[in-house]
Amino acid sequence: VEMDQKLQERIAKHPCYSEDAHHHYARMHVAVAPACNIQCNYCNRKYDCANESRPGVVSELLTPEEAAHKALVIAGKIPQMTVVGIAGPGDPLANPEKTFRTFELIADKAPDIKLCLSTNGLMLPEYIDRIKQLNIDHVTITLNTIDPEIGAQIYAWVHYKRKRYRGVEGAKILLEKQMEGLQALKEADILCKVNSVMIPGINDQHLIEVNKMIRENGAFLHNIMPLISAPEHGTHFGLTGQRGPTPKEVKELQDNCAGNMKMMRHCRQCRADAVGLLGEDRSQEFSKDKFLEMSPEYDL
Numbered sequence: 527v528e529m530d531q532k533l534q535e536r537i538a539k540h541p542c543y544s545e546d547a548h549h550h551y552a553r554m555h556v557a558v559a560p561a562c563n564i565q566c567n568y569c570n571r572k573y574d575c576a577n578e579s580r581p582g583v584v585s586e587l588l589t590p591e592e593a594a595h596k597a598l599v600i601a602g603k604i605p606q607m608t609v610v611g612i613a614g615p616g617d618p619l620a621n622p623e624k625t626f627r628t629f630e631l632i633a634d635k636a637p638d639i640k641l642c643l644s645t646n647g648l649m650l651p652e653y654i655d656r657i658k659q660l661n662i663d664h665v666t667i668t669l670n671t672i673d674p675e676i677g678a679q680i681y682a683w684v685h686y687k688r689k690r691y692r693g694v695e696g697a698k699i700l701l702e703k704q705m706e707g708l709q710a711l712k713e714a715d716i717l718c719k720v721n722s723v724m725i726p727g728i729n730d731q732h733l734i735e736v737n738k739m740i741r742e743n744g745a746f747l748h749n750i751m752p753l754i755s756a757p758e759h760g761t762h763f764g765l766t767g768q769r770g771p772t773p774k775e776v777k778e779l780q781d782n783c784a785g786n787m788k789m790m791r792h793c794r795q796c797r798a799d800a801v802g803l804l805g806e807d808r809s810q811e812f813s814k815d816k817f818l819e820m821s822p823e824y825d826l
């Protein structure tokens with residue numbers, strides 16, 4: 527499926543969204559958002575949010591000031607750096623002060639850098655105006671199901687406005703907010719990608735319906751990611767013994783959806799503090815003890 531010209535231009539320099547660009551342009555994630563407002567059954571809270579990141583990775587948590595310093599240091603050292611994203615280690619919108627402060631500091635000094643954020647969507651309607659104001663270029667929503675009964679198997683609870691909801695009730699609230707969020711992004715003309723974690727026996731066949739729904743609601747790219755279930759990452763909270771899909775199963779599902787819309791096939795499930803081109807990981811080169819000693823391109 528071909529994308530229209532205008533959309534292609536908008537994403538041309540984005541390493542995640544354009545397969546050509548991922549060899550030439552770099553991105554970084556800054557890990558400023560530790561808290562989360564839902565409990566996915568596949569999440570192990572010791573590690574980065576599994577909705578965007580590679581399970582089993584512990585990213586170095588930064589304050590907004592440290593994160594902005596790091597982004598500006600790296601923008602000076604890696605000229606291909608076009609995008610700074612916040613994807614964890616928890617949910618960026620469950621940490622709104624930290625997330626938006628970080629974006630403000632970066633946007634103020636380096637307005638050319640594109641900003642992105644990745645969220646479970648629960649608080650997206652709440653913060654859509656901030657997202658617009660800050661000129662955030664694109665948002666990723668992780669949306670694993672459009673059926674609250676399936677949602678009840680994936681989410682243990684959802685914490686919304688000071689109350690904790692379990693089972694179908696929680697899954698319904700999450701879905702409602704995700705749908706409102708999709709709509710709000712569309713109205714604001716902010717690019718929206720959807721991530722779905724493929725969980726065999728739970729939502730694998732159902733993701734075809736998810737794909738249809740998000741396409742009708744304006745998402746431009748669907749990224750189906752395998753559940754990575756390895757014993758060394760710890761027991762998944764509610765999915766003990768749950769296997770991940772085989773590469774063949776992932777590809778089949780992606781092919782089944784590809785008739786409908788553009789599928790993302792080169793996502794690397796990067797760490798919440800990833801730095802560099804998509805195929806490389808330079809996060810150690812810019813660890814906290816190192817980047818704090820380097821001067822940023824611009825004064826903070």
Ligand code: SF4
Pocket residue numbers: 562563564565566568569570574575576577615616617646
């Ligand atoms: Fe974990 Fe889910 Fe929250 Fe991500 S959104 S940190 S996977 S509970």
Ligand code: SF4
Pocket residue numbers: 541542553578579792793794795796804
């Ligand atoms: Fe891009 Fe996927 Fe990495 Fe996010 S996790 S920066 S979408 S490749």
